[in-house]
Amino acid sequence: MIESLNEAFCTLPGVGKKTAQRFVYHLLERNREGGLNLAKALVDAMEHVKHCSSCRTLSEKDICNICANNNRTNTQLCIVETPTDIHAIEQSSVYKGKYFVLSGYLSPIDGIGAAELGLDELEQKLHQQDVEEIILATNATIEGEVTAHYISNMAKHFDVRITRIAHGLPIGGELEYADINTIAHALSGRKDYGG
Amino acid sequence: MIESLNEAFCTLPGVGKKTAQRFVYHLLERNREGGLNLAKALVDAMEHVKHCSSCRTLSEKDICNICANNNRTNTQLCIVETPTDIHAIEQSSVYKGKYFVLSGYLSPIDGIGAAELGLDELEQKLHQQDVEEIILATNATIEGEVTAHYISNMAKHFDVRITRIAHGLPIGGELEYADINTIAHALSGRKDYGG
Numbered sequence: 001m002i003e004s005l006n007e008a009f010c011t012l013p014g015v016g017k018k019t020a021q022r023f024v025y026h027l028l029e030r031n032r033e034g035g036l037n038l039a040k041a042l043v044d045a046m047e048h049v050k051h052c053s054s055c056r057t058l059s060e061k062d063i064c065n066i067c068a069n070n071n072r073t074n075t076q077l078c079i080v081e082t083p084t085d086i087h088a089i090e091q092s093s094v095y096k097g098k099y100f101v102l103s104g105y106l107s108p109i110d111g112i113g114a115a116e117l118g119l120d121e122l123e124q125k126l127h128q129q130d131v132e133e134i135i136l137a138t139n140a141t142i143e144g145e146v147t148a149h150y151i152s153n154m155a156k157h158f159d160v161r162i163t164r165i166a167h168g169l170p171i172g173g174e175l176e177y178a179d180i181n182t183i184a185h186a187l188s189g190r191k192d193y194g195g
Numbered sequence: 196m197i198e199s200l201n202e203a204f205c206t207l208p209g210v211g212k213k214t215a216q217r218f219v220y221h222l223l224e225r226n227r228e229g230g231l232n233l234a235k236a237l238v239d240a241m242e243h244v245k246h247c248s249s250c251r252t253l254s255e256k257d258i259c260n261i262c263a264n265n266n267r268t269n270t271q272l273c274i275v276e277t278p279t280d281i282h283a284i285e286q287s288s289v290y291k292g293k294y295f296v297l298s299g300y301l302s303p304i305d306g307i308g309a310a311e312l313g314l315d316e317l318e319q320k321l322h323q324q325d326v327e328e329i330i331l332a333t334n335a336t337i338e339g340e341v342t343a344h345y346i347s348n349m350a351k352h353f354d355v356r357i358t359r360i361a362h363g364l365p366i367g368g369e370l371e372y373a374d375i376n377t378i379a380h381a382l383s384g385r386k387d388y389g390g
Contacts, residue, residue: 013221036242
């Protein structure tokens with residue numbers, strides 16, 4: 001029983017044997033109620049959380065809170081890889097449009113193509129809705145760039161502005177410690193300085 | 196629902212908001228079955244794991260496997276702070292005696308006294324059983340040392356050898372990187388060199 005709980009914890013990302021053991025003994029020795037609460041929360045979430053039928057993010061409702069919010073414009077559509085990316089962007093509080101979640105990136109070798117990323121749905125959205133701008137916010141990895149490129153090719157056929165989030169030095173970051181790719185992007189993406 | 200699962204994960208030791216989020220999205224997006232398994236393992240363990248009535252370690256049975264093993268001698272009793280310590284010692288495969296788990300250390304300020312550590316049971320054990328040696332394997336912290344000292348005082352009244360596990364440089368460790376307390380212990384605990 002202790003061993004199976006250990007193994008179950010090991011399936012979590014980044015959790016090895018030692019960490020799992022620490023979780024197990026903590027719960028058994030100090031917080032059994034917390035362990036039962038966690039079990040209940042797990043069952044609730046695994047059985048009832050689904051995907052928003054509009055933006056494909058994880059949601060308890062058929063339409064997620066962001067898609068259902070009429071104060072947010074439908075004219076901007078931000079394309080992200082994962083639901084956590086939405087969470088990160090929302091925390092900056094500067095974006096007031098809607099989202100579309102790919103749940104991954106194009107990876108034909110793993111059998112992840114346009115259909116798996118919901119690009120058909122995205123195309124439909126561009127047909128039916130008054131989207132004026134799509135913001136490609138996939139990660140700055142090779143896979144993220146390829147996916148962004150693919151989507152921009154698809155979106156070209158619509159009357160829509162296609163933008164990509166900026167890449168460069170993080171705020172508070174120092175040139176000295178930045179990696180060469182970031183510096184290259186920061187230089188090639190330089191802007192006129194308004195003072 | 197997603198939020199409550201997040202919070203439930205945050206009660207685990209060393210798990211913050213970001214890690215909890217990573218767990219939640221991993222399970223929801225990639226491994227819902229694993230999430231339900233984890234929930235089941237949690238309920239099983241929280242409801243059925245108890246303490247061994249002989250050595251106080253966590254166990255599914257009334258008497259744990261080590262205590263029930265007749266191939267292990269009753270003459271040696273190793274006193275440890277937690278069940279994980281037993282696991283660590285067992286992995287070295289050099290100890291063939293029994294254990295006694297304190298489940299903590301003496302800490303009067305937190306209301307943890309001799310009774311909470313089961314020292315009455317330990318005393319009874321020394322009365323009733325043929326223990327010839329007790330090995331104090333509490334941690335080399337101030338609390339662990341105080342606890343070891345308290346137990347050795349108690350055990351003095353019995354005809355029993357009292358030993359403490361050795362402290363010094365870890366195998367493979369280098370003097371250059373050892374902390375001063377370890378070096379001090381390594382020097383004061385030096386032994387005649389047999390070659």
